[in-house]
């Protein structure tokens with residue numbers, strides 16, 4: 001029986017685990033290792049930061065949903081991978097594998113900008129459950145005595161969507177409370193233009209986003225690189241200083257330390273179209289852990305976002321590739337790197353679609369409307385239901 005070890009219990013790891021079990025049945029001995037005991041629906045973290053969701057609304061315990069499907073669960077951190085002897089190293093001992101699936105997501109590189117981040121720095125973040133909960137507390141304190149807000153991304157960021165959502169959501173909430181005039185908002189980004197998103201824009205996203213920011217009276221600074229964050233002030237490399245009472249910034253990402261030695265200089269894993277490691281043939285990777293080169297060099301460095309939709313596609317390709325190899329059947333088609341994403345905008349939302357992900361493209365669009373807000377809410381409920389019941393084969 002093939003022993004398959006999966007690292008990470010989120011979009012990539014869970015999809016790969018459920019699909020492998022469905023395809024292999026008793027022929028697959030599947031173990032999922034995660035340093036977290038629960039699945040977090042990350043796209044709802046900006047809502048949690050706004051106080052619109054509670055942790056229990058967007059989390060599921062991993063052990064019961066995996067064990068019910070005959071998948072072993074180990075709640076432990078992978079400390080390393082020895083690719084030569086095909087073993088994962090953990091504090092609980094070594095775990096041998098025939099196939100390894102890396103779905104460990106990112107390590108958040110706060111250390112790359114002085115003063116960045118909630119632990120050792122002076123900014124909030126909304127990329128993990130703990131950070132979003134902390135940001136919600138900071139938001140509630142801020143509301144008692146509002147003032148200037150600065151939000152956005154530092155140089156090298158790839159996950160651009162959440163700061164956009166957060167800026168729009170704060171604007172909406174402050175207007176609803178009739179205190180928007182007390183809280184000027186500045187949006188800082190390394191993108192060459194607003195709506196670039198690290199992928200050269202989508203359709204007329206530049207024009208739409210410029211209009212949306214203007215309509216909401218949010219000041220935008222593009223091509224921005226941050227020199228440092230000090231208490232209550234952001235200092236940009238061009239010498240400008242932006243004072244604030246609340247700052248939330250997205251950090252750049254790297255591969256997680258346990259697998260970084262298998263990756264490129266930033267620790268992301270190089271894979272082929274079947275999600276197989278380009279050097280280690282029994283190692284596969286899916287999601288944010290995968291290396292994707294930017295489509296163009298921007299004046300200030302930006303990275304390529306890896307969305308949940310792309311992650312699920314990669315995880316399915318990973319499962320089909322491994323199952324085909326075990327069964328001795330033909331390898332699946334290479335996964336298509338395209339994107340379908342819903343971006344919240346407070347009172348409305350935007351649908352973003354690009355096929356393929358990077359230009360030149362066959363199709364690409366960004367359009368906004370209240371229908372996408374409701375679609376986003378419904379998608380949250382649907383995805384959590386799908387994960388709870390292990391139904392990753394559904395769209």
Ligand SMILES: Cc1cc2nc3c(=O)[nH]c(=O)nc-3n(C[C@H](O)[C@H](O)[C@H](O)COP(=O)(O)OP(=O)(O)OC[C@H]3O[C@@H](n4cnc5c(N)ncnc54)[C@H](O)[C@@H]3O)c2cc1C
Nearest residue numbers: 008010011012034035042043077078104105287288307308
């Ligand atoms: C705030 C925010 C909002 C987003 N909104 C959207 C959206 O609206 N739509 C969309 O499509 N995408 C969105 N994304 C992107 C989406 O969340 C990611 O594409 C998706 O989470 C990637 O899944 P993953 O499995 O690759 O990695 P992750 O979700 O990061 O999961 C990695 C898992 O591996 C575990 N892990 C890490 N290291 C180890 C280790 N050493 N040992 C064991 N376990 C480990 C982690 O605990 C985690 O559970 C958003 C991202 C963020 C941050």
